[in-house]
Amino acid sequence: MRALSYTVAPSAEAAVARFAAAQGSARYIAGGTNLYDLMKLGIEHPAHLIDVSRIDGMDAIETDGDILRFGGRALMTDVAYTPVVRDQYPVLSESLLKAASQQLRNMATVGGNLLQRTRCMYFRNGAGSTSMVGVYPCNKREPGSGCSAIGGLDRTHAVLGTSEACTAVAPGDWPVALMAMDATIEMLGPEGPRNLPIAEFYRLPGDTPHREFNLHPGELVTAITVRKTPAGRASTYHKIRDRESYAFALASAAVALEMDGATVRTARIALGGVATTPWRSRAAEAIVTGSPLTPELALRAGRAAFADARGGQHNAFKIELGARVIADALIIAAERRA
Amino acid sequence: MEDERSETTQTCGVTRRVVLASGAGAAAASILPLEQRAQAQQQFARAETGQTVQVSANVNGRPVILEIDSRASLLDLLRERRELTGTKKGCDHGQCGACTVHLDGRPVSSCLTLAAKIDGRQVTTIEGLAEGADLHPMQQAFIDNDALQCGYCTPGQIMSAVACVTGGHATSPDAIREFMSGNICRCGAYVGILAAVQQAAKVMEG
Amino acid sequence: MPTQAFSEIARVDARDKVLGRAQYGADVKKPGMLYAMLVPATIAKGKVSALDVAPAMETPGVVQVLGIGDFPALRAEISYRGQPTALVVAETVEAAIEGAEAVTAVYETAPYIPLMTSPGAQRVDAEGFNAGDVDRAFQNAATIVEGIFETPTQHHNAMELFGTVAEWTDGRLTVYEGCQNLDAVKAALMKAFELSLDQIAVKSEQVGGGFGQKSPPKMQTFLVAHAARLIRRPVKLVTPRGQLFHIANYRPRSVHTIRLAASAEGRLQAIIYDVVQENIPDGGFRSTGYHEDIARLYAIENFRATAGDIHIDRQMPRHTRGTHPFPAGFALESVIDEMAYKLGKDPVELRLEHEAKNDIIAGQPLSPHFLNDCLREGASRFGWSRRLPEPGSMRLADGTLVGLGVACGIFGASMSASEATLRVRADGTTRMISSGHEMGQGILTAIANVIIQGLDINPDRLEVLLGDTTLGPQLATVGERGTASCVPTAAKAVEALRARFAELAGANPPAGNLHQQLARLKRPYIEVKVSELAPGQDASAIEAYRTGGRAGTGPDYPGFTSMSYIAQFVEIHIDATTRRIRMPRAVSIADVGRVVSPRTAKSQMYGGVVWGFSTALREESEVDPRFAGYLNDDLADYVMAVNADIGEVDVGLIDKPDPRINSVGVKGMGELVMLGTAPAIANAIYHATGKRLRKLPIRINDVL
Incomplete structure (x- = not known):
């Protein structure tokens, strides 16, 4: 890690101005759980850090009106345990609680978490850090160098949304839940404020896997909003991983339902751990919508979500696992209907 | 103290060179005369680096x-x-x-x-954590339940365990296990750690 | 004279540990101390043709860079990825890292073989073993079970990293680091730096977990000591976890082909066993060690073993907790389970019927042991009788598959000669100078308990010292022989001290505890120094102990062989839909002879179950053969058990002394406690699903 300057931004506007002044050599830092980690790994090398974690009011959690509004620097812990979120939107609360250890949840912010970068081991472990040196080619880290995961140890990699250039999984849990809940991202940049539906926030890897977010240079995530919906109550974030806690998803599903008795009126289904971005499955939603939910139908919906999936050398099991995770999640969510 | 710091910086200004595999290493500090080195050792001002x-x-x-x-x-x-x-x-x-x-x-x-x-x-x-000679109830509970072996992860375990109770998460064995899962214990003292949190919770919640 | 049962005391160093006061190697802070960082090689094999350290030298704060040729260990020839090529020393950790990252190298690469499955990998056979008439037993067999079993590369990953602090004072070197074999480090440092005995001290007051990884001398110790001497300031190096994966030793991947024959009457008659493992040429981990302990587990008289290495281009594999009996036992205990199904027998019964009395390796009797007591006690506590034998026959109401499994483990009860000095003072203090390393196993507590229960002293002011070469020779604390060696010596010291006191006090000793008695006798202290041998050893063993030679022996002693035993029972639940595997319950019962420190011994048992669980269901070091090295070289991707993984665990100890091994009847347990859990889990998964899984770790994709 090279020497760098560190300053605390008093306001979002000041942060954006400082970022612009640094001409590309700055990064915003909030919790730092991902950025500082990547700096230690030699993947990120900012010359200037602009601390946005003390910006007044940007940690507000508002639940009174028609929307839930989470300030960009609100801590994952605080959002997860906000009573309205915990009781009426379990999918959001659970996605945060299952995302990281309690220590990391006390550090990481809900805005920063949207920008968490992949856990692909070829991406993380070959960048020239002292832990190991530039051994693994990676298009995300070094555009054009190739993808080592393709044809390699790809057990944790994506089966949906992959390209010839990259199969790295989007690591987040919270963004998956937000995807199911049609959240909106509020940003502030040099050109002023801008809102973007979360569905438009993430980019498929395509030929440019190093470009992961539809975020303009210098834009800062200032808030996330979710329109209130009765679907929040009959919801869950179901996550299967290689151990019972403190691990990234092998496959996960965010499900939120509106039910008429046993019949599904509307369904929102998003997937994590299996795709290159947080992944909404309209196909799975269509299968359960309008029908009484049975375990068989739930599994059929799960399978539909993976109709276009492509397995690699070691990760094809995720296609079946992912389908079953959706099936279980649908049953869990349905049981929570009022 | 300031003097020593600038000295260190100076001594680093060696010329760039490529050391071949058979070549010798480079020693910046060895340029310092012996007496000065001994002095530096005694003073031991902490030299910070970077910005x-x-x-x-x-x-x-x-x-x-x-x-x-x-x-x-x-x-x-x-x-x-x-x-x-x-x-x-x-x-x-x-x-x-x-x-x-x-x-x-x-x-x-x-x-x-x-x-x-x-x-x-x-x-x-x-x-x-302890107040004077009095252990925190969680520290005592870790001793009583032998919730440790090599002790290396123990300080971190105890800091998390205290928060587990004060944050209201010690509601069931599974809730404690989940909350404490951000602290890996390679010796595998998890059973004792669970018991310690349960014991301390009773004391702390009075 | 085996002793009475020991009562329980609290871990003697627990207070320091909960206060954060326990001192580990990297906790040492010295005036003017500098910080070091290693630079790892990026190729798997070849040569460094040029190393550019100039950018590191230009990094502000960097004081010294050692490169290729500056020290014998920094070699141009690269034989594994991650091999250190340079050491950067700086005023701060941050500058050392920046400097290390700035070093670049030019390499000439050579072809390499990273895995046993790589093209060109060749097997090198080792010596085999044969007992009885295996061929005839197989010809006469009514039932044969066979399988090929595999256990993966695994890293120890003690929580404590490799931390080294080296300081020179007036030509005298002091090194602080977590270590399981201080004397070996001391001897190697003396040789490397041409030091006399009074010019070297190596200290390891507390070890933050060893598990075998900290027993051989570490290259970094020499580099740091050399740098500290050159710069004339103390130097600290804490090696990052990612580098440790590449330079520290590890459990090698091994493949076990095993055939088990039974007679028409259901007697287990013969085993043909072959093992092949990954190793480096002249590696320190023998392939011939696998069969030795498992061949002693049951009364199976005909046993043929063959073994071999496949040479790979990685760093050296070594002993890892559970060492040879873990992979070999996974194979054996899985085929025993399968045989029980084929014979229509209960797997506990089948084991009970084959209690071993003889050691077929050494051809002599086994010391009395209590494996069958472990099995019966475990079965009773676990509720084994509720098990329905048919695979897939037990389910919870929600459809969760339930599997109950059992397996046993065995480990050689080795011992070493050792010495101890015990001094009791009139001022109320007692000091024991012993030998070895405290790694969390509780050796300090066990020694303390022998003294506390043997002498009327003030227990709060008892000090047990070890882990410091200035105290005297320090036993290698490996192969679970530490406590088993030091405890009999401590017991002898207690006896000697009592005798000395009796001599001193005469027929009418004064009243009070020992301290008060000494005060009344106007004696400031009494002290004894004793040595104790393992069975069959003579005085040369003590000489070896004093001079860093081979002071250890066993588990085969003249006339008998002594082993430790364990029986593990586990309940496995597998989710009906996603097939998530969980272990809500485990029971673990061991025969480790006399239990000297009941509390710390129980903690070892709990920890062993966690280790067994983790090796069975979680851990694998992954190597991408295109690059060599370890891809998952951190604690997020190398998955180890967390608290939420572990359900209810019930542990028990038979606590009957081994009457032959030593005066206390104590055997070791540090390796043993993790044995048996992995095959018990695999057997339980078979019971739940009908699927026999022969490769570890078992993961969700294996049962989907």
Whole structure:
């Protein structure tokens, strides 16, 4: 890690101005759980850090009106345990609680978490850090160098949304839940404020896997909003991983339902751990919508979500696992209907 | 002290050269005359590196003001700039929990917390938990339940365990296990740790 | 004379540990101390043709860079990825890292073989073993079970990293680091730096977990010591976890082909066993070690073993907790289970019927042991009788598959000669100078308990010292022989001290505890120094102990062989839909002879179950053969058990002394406690699903 300057931004506007002044050599830092980690790994090398974690009011959690509004620097812990979120939107609360250890949840912010970068081991472990040196080619880290995961140890990699250039999984849990809940991202940049539906926030890897977010240079995530919906109550974030806690998803599903008795009126289904971005499955939603939910139908919906999936050398099991995770999640969510 | 620092910087200004595989290494400090070196050793001013940032915080109830390399972690501040070595480095990447401390009363991984970020805030480490000779009920519970073996992860476990109870998470064995899962114990003292949290919860919740 | 049962005391160093006061190697802080960082090689094999350290030298704060040729260990020839090529020393950790990252190298690469499955990998056979008439037993067999079993590369990953602090004072070197074999480090440092005995001290007051990884001398110790001497300032190096994966030793991947024959009457008659493992040429981990302990587990008289290495281009594999009996036992205990199904027998019954009395390796009797007591006690506590034998026959109401499994483990009870000095003072203090390393196993507590229960002293002011070469020779604390060696010596010291006191006090000793008695006798202290041998050893063993030679022996002693035993029972639940595997319950019962420190011994048992669980269901070091090295070289991707993984665990100890091994009847347990859990889990998964899984770790994709 090279020497760098560190300053605390008093306001979002000041942060954006400082970022612009640094001409590309700055990064915003909030919790730092991902950025500082990547700096230690030699993947990120900012010359200037602009601390946005003390910006007044940007940690507000508002639940009174028609929307839930989470300030960009609100801590994952605080959002997860906000009573309205915990009781009426379990999918959001659970996605945060299952995302990281309690220590990391006390550090990481809900805005920063949207920008968490992949856990692909070829991406993380070959960048020239002292832990190991530039051994693994990676298009995300070094555009054009190739993808080592393709044809390699790809057990944790994506089966949906992959390209010839990259199969790295989007690591987040919270963004998956937000995807199911049609959240909106509020940003502030040099050109002023801008809102973007979360569905438009993430980019498929395509030929440019190093470009992961539809975020303009210098834009800062200032808030996330979710329109209130009765679907929040009959919801869950179901996550299967290689151990019972403190691990990234092998496959996960965010499900939120509106039910008429046993019949599904509307369904929102998003997937994590299996795709290159947080992944909404309209196909799975269509299968359960309008029908009484049975375990068989739930599994059929799960399978539909993976109709276009492509397995690699070691990760094809995720296609079946992912389908079953959706099936279980649908049953869990349905049981929570009022 | 200032003198010594500038000296160190000077001695680093060697010319760039490529050392072949058979070549000899380069020693900057060995340029220093012996007497000066001995002197430097005695004085032992801490030379900071990189760009520095001033940090003024409260650590275990005491004010701490220091100028520190802006890249440094809170963990390396505690261990290498203060004599607070109770907090341990197990992974340096937020993957084990051995470095857990409380920042404004909440557990955080000090290895992934920039030292600069504690400015104006309160840090509590394992050394700040007991009140005088009296152990914190959680420390006593760890002894009573032998909730440790090698002891290396123990400070982090205890800092998390205290928060488990004060945050109201010690509601069931599974809730405790889940909350405590950010602290890896390679010796495998998990059964004792669960029992310790349960015991201390009774005392702490009075 | 085996002793009475020991009562329980609290871990003697627990207070320091909960206060954060326990001192580990990297906790040492010295005036003017500098920080070091290693630079790892990026190729798997070849040569460094040029190393550019100039950018490191230009890094502000960097004081010294050692490169290729500056020290014998920094070699141009690269034989594994991650091999250190340079050491950067700086004023701060941050500058050392920046400097290390700035070093670049030019390499000439050579072809390499990273895995046993790589093209060109060749097997090198080792010596085999044969007992009885295996061929005839197989010809006469009514039932044969066979399988090929595999256990993966695994890293120890003690929570404590490799931390070294070296300081020179007036030509005298002091090194602080976590270590399981201080004397070996001391001897190697003396040789490397041409030091006399009074010029070297190596200290390891507390070890933050060893598990075998900290027993051989580490290259970094020499580099740091050399740098500290050159710069004339103390130097600290804490090696990052990612580098440790590449330079520290590890459990090698191994493949076990095993055939088990039974007679028409259901007697287990013969085993044909072959093992092949990954190793480096002249590696320190023998392939011939696998069969030795498992061949002693049951009364199976005909046993043929063959073994071999496949040479790979990685760093050296070594002993890892559970060492040879873990992979070999996974194979054996899985085929025993399968045989029980084929014979229509209960797997506990089948084991009970084959209690071993003889050691077929050494051809002599086994010391009395209590494996069958472990099995019966475990079965009773676990509720084994509720098990329905048919695979897939037990389910919870929600459809969760339930599997109950059992397996046993065995480990050689080795011992070493050792010495101890015990001094009791009139001022109320007692000091024991012993030998070895405290790694969390509780050796300090066990020694303390022998003294506390043997002498009327003030227990709060008892100090047990070890882990410091200035105290005297320090036993290698490996192969679970530490406590088993030091405890009999401590017991002898207690006896000697009592005798000395009796001599001193005469027929009418004064009243009070020992301290008060000494005060009344106007004696400031009494002290005894004793040595104790393992069975069959003579005085040369003590000489070896004093001079860093081979002071250890066993588990085969003249006339008998002594082993430790364990029986593990586990309940496995597998989710009906996603097939998530969980272990809500485990029971673990061991025969480790006399239990000297009941509390710390129980903690070892709990920890062993966690280790067994983790090796069975979680851990694998992954190597991408295109690059060599370890891809998952951190604690997020190398998945180890967390608290939420572990359900209810019930542990028990038979606590009957081994009457032959030593005066206390104590055997070791540090390796043993993790044995048996992995095959018990695999057997339980078979019971739940009908699927026999022969490769570890078992993961969700294996049962989907």
